[in-house]
Amino acid sequence: MNIQLRFFAGVREAVGTSGETVALPEGVATVGAVRDFLIARGGAWAEALAHERALRMAFNHVMCEADTPLAEGGEVAFFPPVTGG
Template sequence: MHIELRFFASVREALGLAGERIELPEGVATVGAVREHLIARGGPWAGALGHERALRMAFNHVMCGPETAVKEGGEVAFFPPVTGG
């Protein structure tokens, strides 16, 4: 299954890229599993997407939780929580 990834704000800065298209390995079927797959790349991926970081996630432009299923051609986005003042 192929999906589009999008990274915003500090996640984009840490990774040095705004997005990419990837093919998911068998068994990676949820947004949370996509995050785990990317963390396993190590290095900046583990730092930017690690569980110690508060992150928001979206699938196809809709905020979601890690249990949300991904579908062929979909878009998964990662970004830090937004705060205001």
């Protein structure tokens, strides 16, 4: 499955990109699983997206929980709880 990833504020700064298109491996079917997939990259990814960090997630522009299912071509966004202008 291919999805769009978007990163905002401190998450974007930490991982060095505002977004990418990614082909997910078999079994990655929820927003939380995408987070785990990205954490497994290690380094800045693991630090920025660590489960201990307060982090908001959205799927297709709607705030969601980790168990939200994905759909082909969807967009997953990660950002801190409060973002500034």
